[in-house]
Amino acid sequence: MISNNKSVFFFLFLLVPSFLFSQKQSSLNAVIQEKAKQYQDQRYFYKALQFFLEKNWDSTLVYSMKQLALPNTTEVADYCHYFRGFSFKNKVLNHEARKEFETISKAFQFYYKVNLYLGEIALEEGNYKKAIAYFTEINKLPPANGYDFKKGVVYHNIGLSYLHLNDFKDADTYLSEGFALLQKEKDTVSLIVAYMNIANLYYEQYKDNLAIPYFEKAYALSKKIKDPQLKMNAALNMAVVAENNKHFNTALTYRKEYENWRDSLNDQNKIWAIADLEKRFTVRQKEKEIDVLEAENKLKIAERNGFFYSSVLLLILFGTGIYFYRQKSKTNKIILSQKNELDALNASKDQLFSIVSHDLRSSVNALKNSNDKLLKSLENKEYHELDKLLHHNSAIANGSYNLLDNLLHWAMLQTKQFYFHKESVHLLSIVQQVAFNYKPLLTDKNIHFENQVPKSAFVLADPSSLKIVLRNLLDNAIKFTPEKGRIFITAEVTADHCILCIEDSGVGIPLELLNHLNNETFSAAKKGTHEKTGTGLGMQLCSDMIRKNDGKMLIESTENKGTTIRIQLQKVNPNE
Incomplete structure (x- = not known):
């Protein structure tokens, strides 16, 4: 009889526990x-x-x-x-x-929580040895306040696993340690389950005198909680203990209390079921009312949506019409602007080619006439006149070559075929290279030339384009400077820039033409000394190439006094 009853205890007490020992998640x-x-x-x-x-x-x-x-x-x-x-x-x-x-x-x-849950799952599935292994891993953690679980729960679950394995000695050790920790934590629900499991441990070993006080403590503590399931289990445990000890009147009292809690729990479940049914019924009624209201509203919504979508469609059509009209107007303005710009460029191009053609024709014609004179002087053996004519032919050829060279560079620049590569350039060396090629012309006109560019001046520029600019500006300075004039090239170095100045004592530039050149437009032909002409193409080429080098050019001039051209370029340090 006792053995059979103890089987009942075993069934009751060991299926209650682990989910009651849920851990904190904070x-x-x-x-x-x-x-x-x-x-x-x-x-x-x-x-x-x-x-x-x-x-x-x-x-x-x-x-x-x-x-x-x-x-x-x-x-x-x-x-x-x-x-x-x-x-x-x-x-x-x-x-x-x-x-x-x-x-x-x-x-x-949070891997320790993983071990904790794996241990609980193993305990619920009856794999007690595996559960012990998982809980033991948690027990090995160093003491710390950061772990959000109850140490008493872990000890208790290990003891419960040993109890299922009938290892009463280890079960007693861990259940007792867990119980002591749970008492400190004052977790009433956990303590009730702990009391039941410790009681069952002793009862399974036929230590009724040790088991019964724990059953009684569990029963007494269950009075302080509102969990009907635990109250029912505690009362049933007391009834079975009383029956085993032949205290049938006391057992009957506990049995009635157990049945009352069972009925209460069943009634509560029924109340919840009825409440759920009432809730579902109410929800269905409301759903029917909602269906009726939805049916009424659908027509209104359809009418309202029809009006709304019609209005939106009209607005979209109206907006689209305005958008396309504006786009068309904008496109027409762009086309008109581009047409005007193209017309201006074509007019400038035609004017340029007309001037270049005229200058080339004049140069070739002058060269032809000079050659005729040269042949006559050769026949008459007029050697003094022959030398003069040869120098004159050379000047005409050089002027024509420079014009064609500028035209070629300008065409390459316009078609983006001119290769630019900016690097650190020693300005004095570049000026010396260009000036060396013009020594014969300077000597021929007896012009005093000085290169005063400091040795420390370095600029960031494309060397080839900078040489083209210097050749054109120096050629113009020589062309428009009378005999025994002077030409100075200097440079001023600031914190960020280097300003190259080319100053001559030539005939100067009229104010109208000066403004034209400073606006970076093509200039008309202009007579120079020795009947040499200029088309303005060289100045335009210089302006474009200086801009490509991220620089600026400013021309200052006074008629019959001379011209100063300032070129601002980006300065670099010698070690860069």
Whole structure:
């Protein structure tokens, strides 16, 4: 009789426990909230975090799976598997929960909780040795305040596992230690279950004198809680103990109390069921009312939507018409502007080619006439006149060559075939190279020339284009400077720029033409000394090339006094 009754105890007490020892989530939740801020850009992971905090397990499972389908870091993958394992555990799907928990890496910040849940799952599934192994791993953790679980619960679950394995000695040790810790934590519900399990430990060993006081303590403590299930179990335990000890009147009292709690629990379940039915009925009634209202509103909504969509369509058509009209007007303005600009460019091009053609024709004609005179002087052996004519022919040829050279460079610049490569350039060396080629002309006109560019001047520019600019400006200075004049080339170095100055004592430039040149437009032909002409193409070429080098050019001139041309270029340090 006692043995059979003890089997009843065993069944009752060992199926109650582990879910009552649920652990705190506060520390984990705080970390998850921080992770939510960190991973806001990962949409699925962020939603999984939010649904986990809201305890919406189904949505947590959906979005964590979507995140796992993407490439993830180890940390994100661990959190996703943890969310899934915890969600499956709360849905009492232990097999799926165990698979998710076992996938988590040991580097996971809350891996001790993984061991805790795996131990609880093993305990619920009856795999007690595995449960002991998981709980023992938690026991090995160093003492710290940061772990959000109850140490007493871990000890108690280990003792409960040993009790299931009939290892009463170890069960006694761990249940007693767990009980002592739970007493300090003052967890009433956990203490009731602990009392029942310790009582069962002693009762299984036929130590009734030790078991009964714990049954009584569990029963007395159950009076202080509102859990009808625990109250019912405590009363049933006392009834069975009284029956085994032949105290039938006392057993009857406990039996009646047990039945009252059972009936109360059943009534409560019935009340909940009836309330649920009433709720469903009310919801259905409301749904019917809503259906009627929806049917009435659909017609109104359809009429309103028809008017709204018609208005929107008209507005769209009106807006589209205005948009296309404005686009057409804008396009027409652009086309007209481009046409005017093209006409101006074509007119400038035609004027330029007309001037260039005229100058080339004049030069060739002058060269032809000079050659005729040269032949006559050769026949008459007039050697003095012959020397003069040869120098004159050379000047005409050089002028024509310079004109064609400028035209070629200008054409290459306009068609973007001129290659620019800016680098650090020693300005004095460039000026010396260009000036060397003009020594015969300077000597021929007896012009005093000085190169006063400092040796320390370095600029950032394309060397080829800078030489072309200097050749044109020096050629113009020589061309328009009378005999025994002077030409100075200097440079002023500032913090960021280097300003190159080419100053001559020539005939100067009229004010109207000066303004024209400073506006960077083509200039008309102008007579120079020795009947040499200029088209303005060289100045335009210089202006364009200086701009390509991120520089500026300013021309200052006074008629019959001379001209000063300032070129501003970007300065660089010698070691750059």
